[in-house]
Amino acid sequence: MNQTGIASTLPIAASDVAHSWDALYGFLVWLSVFFFILVVGGMIYFAVRYRSGTHPKAKYSSGNVPLEIVWTIIPTLLLMVIFAWGWVVYKKMIQAPADAMEVRVIGKQWLWQFQYADGRTSAGELYVPVDQAVKLVMSSEDVLHSFFIPNFRVKQDVVPGMYTSVWFRSNVPGKHQVYCAEYCGGAHSGMLAQIVVLTSEQWSAWKQGAKLGEIPVAGQKHAAVSDDRVESSAASAARFPEGTLVAQGKKHFEVRGCVACHSADGSAKLGPSLKGLYGGDVALSDGRKVRADENYLRKSIENPNAEIVRGFSAVMPTFKGLLTEQEMNAVIAYIQSLN
């Protein structure tokens, strides 16, 4: 959290990837400063050195091959360094570690809703433990939004009809501001949320549904830690509605009749079994192979005839519009659990 130089002009760096981005950003700024001084300094030098009083007549110069090679090669190398550096950090930002805790995020005009594996939900506040990789699996109920956490230096579009994801690991307990970074209508600027990074004691208390005291904004030097147990919206998140996310998904799976055609034990019915499906490759009737990730499952539920599994026929009706985003997340969590 101790930031010096260029980084001190930025919001606090509260995730591992934030420090990597700040280093690249600092490099770009100082590189720009260097060339600014070189170019503007050279301009001023030549303006003074060859002013009209001492050099009334200009000398014609028609090219200098060594000079042109140098000023082509140096910028090319610098651009390649910037590209490679950016690529390495981008990969780090995009690829969540395998042990990441998953949270579902739903964007809707104009709030952020969160669904946890234990079945709880919260709106406007996302609770996560400190030093733990957290993967957000995000979708939108209406229009394009963008989930932006400046302190973590991560931002990702949230798109209706598909899943996108982003991950972070924060080492700074406290509240971190979230913005919607894609214009999404009248109250776009009010589409805010906070990520509440909890210490391990707070996290275990929260897991058990306990109320948390007031949690200070991360990075504020004189954040008041109040002793009275203020009722935060942790209380609303402490409702345990209908069992875990997987249990909710199993219920929808039965109520919606999915169970009639899809077994959970590996036996084929009218449709393929869902056991061990998630994360593997699926052979399609048109010869292609697709990875069974969240987006594949979603597409198969909303538009089942787009990709027919080899050996089965196109008989499944669409469930588009019949499941809410929350229910969709739960059903997919249930399918994931069948591995």
Ligand code: CUA
């Ligand atoms: Cu949601 Cu802007």
